Amino acid sequence: MQHEAGGEVPFRPPRRLRRPAQGGVIHGAPLVCLTAQLLQSDRALCGSKNALTGAYGSYQSFACCNITSKKRIASRIKSSTNTSPWFKVLVTFNCKLYLSLSFFNTKATYLHLALHVTPSSCLRTLSQLASMAAIKEESDYDSSRSSLTAPDSRRSWISDIGSSSSVSVCSFGGGDTLASSCRYKPHKANQAEWEAIRRVRAAAGGRVGLEHFRLVRRLGSGDLGNVYLCQLREPWSTGCLYAMKVVDKEALAFRKKLRRAEVERDILRTLDHPFLPTLYADFEASHYACLVMEFCPGGDLHVARQRQPGRRFSISSTRFYVAETVLALEYLHMMGVVYRDLKPENVLVRGDGHIMLSDFDLSLKCDVVAKLLRHSKPAPAPLAAASSSHVPSCVPPTIQPVLSCLFNGMNKCHAKEGRRGANDGDGDESEQETETEPEVVVEPVAARSKSFVGTHEYLAPEVISGQGHGSAVDWWTLGVFMYEMVYGQTPFKGESNEKTLVNIIKQPVSFPRIAAAAAASGREWDELQRAQDLMSQLLVKNPKKRLGSSMGSAEVKKHPFFKGVNWALVRSVRPPEVPPKPRPAPTPAPAPKKVMMMSKKERQEPYNYRPDEHFEYF
Numbered sequence: 001m002q003h004e005a006g007g008e009v010p011f012r013p014p015r016r017l018r019r020p021a022q023g024g025v026i027h028g029a030p031l032v033c034l035t036a037q038l039l040q041s042d043r044a045l046c047g048s049k050n051a052l053t054g055a056y057g058s059y060q061s062f063a064c065c066n067i068t069s070k071k072r073i074a075s076r077i078k079s080s081t082n083t084s085p086w087f088k089v090l091v092t093f094n095c096k097l098y099l100s101l102s103f104f105n106t107k108a109t110y111l112h113l114a115l116h117v118t119p120s121s122c123l124r125t126l127s128q129l130a131s132m133a134a135i136k137e138e139s140d141y142d143s144s145r146s147s148l149t150a151p152d153s154r155r156s157w158i159s160d161i162g163s164s165s166s167v168s169v170c171s172f173g174g175g176d177t178l179a180s181s182c183r184y185k186p187h188k189a190n191q192a193e194w195e196a197i198r199r200v201r202a203a204a205g206g207r208v209g210l211e212h213f214r215l216v217r218r219l220g221s222g223d224l225g226n227v228y229l230c231q232l233r234e235p236w237s238t239g240c241l242y243a244m245k246v247v248d249k250e251a252l253a254f255r256k257k258l259r260r261a262e263v264e265r266d267i268l269r270t271l272d273h274p275f276l277p278t279l280y281a282d283f284e285a286s287h288y289a290c291l292v293m294e295f296c297p298g299g300d301l302h303v304a305r306q307r308q309p310g311r312r313f314s315i316s317s318t319r320f321y322v323a324e325t326v327l328a329l330e331y332l333h334m335m336g337v338v339y340r341d342l343k344p345e346n347v348l349v350r351g352d353g354h355i356m357l358s359d360f361d362l363s364l365k366c367d368v369v370a371k372l373l374r375h376s377k378p379a380p381a382p383l384a385a386a387s388s389s390h391v392p393s394c395v396p397p398t399i400q401p402v403l404s405c406l407f408n409g410m411n412k413c414h415a416k417e418g419r420r421g422a423n424d425g426d427g428d429e430s431e432q433e434t435e436t437e438p439e440v441v442v443e444p445v446a447a448r449s450k451s452f453v454g455t456h457e458y459l460a461p462e463v464i465s466g467q468g469h470g471s472a473v474d475w476w477t478l479g480v481f482m483y484e485m486v487y488g489q490t491p492f493k494g495e496s497n498e499k500t501l502v503n504i505i506k507q508p509v510s511f512p513r514i515a516a517a518a519a520a521s522g523r524e525w526d527e528l529q530r531a532q533d534l535m536s537q538l539l540v541k542n543p544k545k546r547l548g549s550s551m552g553s554a555e556v557k558k559h560p561f562f563k564g565v566n567w568a569l570v571r572s573v574r575p576p577e578v579p580p581k582p583r584p585a586p587t588p589a590p591a592p593k594k595v596m597m598m599s600k601k602e603r604q605e606p607y608n609y610r611p612d613e614h615f616e617y618f
């Protein structure tokens with residue numbers, strides 16, 4: 001019996017995605033043989049019969065085989081079933097191809113079909129379904145689409161990762177990819193952590209894997225997986241601590257979030273910036289994917305804020321953290337990454353007290369093209385005033401995509417120095433400068449995504465309205481972030497998530513009086529005024545009018561709030577707080593090498609997915 005369209009049918013996932021049954025993987029078999037075998041079998045696996053009878057309203061599982069061409073599979077299935085199944089390759093690993101096949105019945109209800117390419121089959125089921133199915137086009141679907149309904153308001157989430165920008169997608173490949181992905185990190189090249197990894201890699205024939213690490217304790221868990229503090233097993237490397245993010249690919253594939261993990265890994269591989277994570281290695285162990293990153297012993301800024309008087313950061317601390325965040329966002333944008341998940345929880349404090357943005361699974365990777373902007377009229381007053389107030393960065397770029405702002409800064413710097421010789425005062429130079437000098441901007445302003453992604457209180461209006469968003473969302477979230485740092489609360493928080501969203505769309509930004517009065521002491525009062533002005537310009541609802549939306553970070557950096565900030569030297573400034581040095585965990589007595597994985601019994605236990613809880617396999 002089919003369930004009614006629109007009626008809520010409880011979704012009962014397969015208790016655990018199992019690997020193909022004994023003899024299930026048909027090595028080297030051409031698909032035609034495969035389909036023949038499938039057709040001979042009466043037994044449909046994993047609930048596909050149930051799907052047919054309507055017991056499950058929504059169902060998804062995987063087809064698995066060792067044939068790597070999805071087109072070929074599609075055409076074969078088409079010839080067998082006389083229809084075009086709409087399918088999506090979810091992931092390839094262990095030399096197998098995992099597909100998701102989906103059909104719609106006449107009432108437009110999803111009937112995802114479980115298809116394990118094993119001697120057991122569901123192809124007959126597939127044929128029957130196909131006869132009553134309205135086939136949906138592949139392009140309408142994205143495997144990352146999710147039906148989350150009530151996410152925790154402080155938790156990041158995504159409802160649809162579909163985007164018009166080119167999001168890089170590649171499957172998790174097995175084995176260590178250190179050599180290919182993590183070699184060129186000039187900013188961190190001299191770190192002891194790198195050296196230790198290099199030595200281990202050299203000793204292990206170029207490969208780093210889970211067996212080389214000892215997990216010390218769990219640092220935290222998120223939507224995708226757990227993060228562990230770990231050390232290399234070699235006794236000489238005890239001082240080197242790493243954070244290892246471990247995700248269960250099977251569980252993620254089942255939850256349709258594998259792509260998020262892939263995007264995060266791909267982005268991490270490209271990063272090389274003092275305020276962004278260094279990826280030392282990434283590898284797979286069984287069905288786990290592991291990312292070995294820089295460990296931040298200082299916790300996150302959300303926790304750090306709770307320790308501050310009045311649970312708010314002072315203006316000078318806020319300026320420090322916001323300035324470093326601006327530099328990190330600037331770099332990300334130049335690399336074609338829209339971060340989309342800025343919030344204090346994702347800003348970690350490194351051992352030296354400087355920040356590191358973390359958690360890139362909601363980020364958007366897109367193409368970015370340098371633009372040359374020529375100004376025919378002076379910049380708006382506050383910005384013009386600001387541009388005269390500091391010396392721009394003179395640091396040349398160290399990696400390829402970082403083209404513009406820094407070069408631009410260099411030009412300006414030279415130009416300004418030249419003028420300084422003639423006239424030491426700031427005067428009106430900046431206005432002339434904006435008029436005469438072209439600005440090169442590398443900001444992914446053209447990126448467009450319609451994903452509903454982020455954390456409720458941090459969502460930008462254009463994300464909520466679904467009109468498509470680009471890099472301007474990061475400047476909005478910077479405004480919310482700054483507001484929370486200064487006032488200890490976000491600007492649009494309502495009694496419920498829905499109310500929060502309404503407030504974001506409709507309510508103008510206002511600043512609490514009490515906090516303002518508490519901070520009203522001479523210089524801090526002036527600085528608070530400038531902070532409020534910056535926040536107001538970042539929290540402009542129209543993304544086109546928002547500060548940073550057209551000229552990127554260059555606009556933001558010129559704001560008077562940052563007066564006196566030497567952007568090139570921010571990384572050398574003494575941070576407001578430096579966390580105590582973590583003590584390396586004592587090295588345990590040598591034990592037989594054991595890769596931490598689930599026992600056979602654990603693996604065979606039903607997979608019980610509860611969306612509100614973190615999964616823990618370690």
Ligand SMILES: Nc1ncnc2c1ncn2[C@@H]1O[C@H](COP(=O)(O)OP(=O)(O)OP(=O)(O)O)[C@@H](O)[C@H]1O
Nearest residue numbers: 156219220221222223224225227243294295296359
């Ligand atoms: N490099 C690190 N150093 C120290 N702690 C870390 C590090 N990376 C992550 N953590 C801790 O692990 C927690 C989970 O990490 P992360 O946010 O990256 O996971 P996630 O699964 O992507 O989470 P989310 O649900 O936010 O997407 C963080 O809140 C943080 O406390």
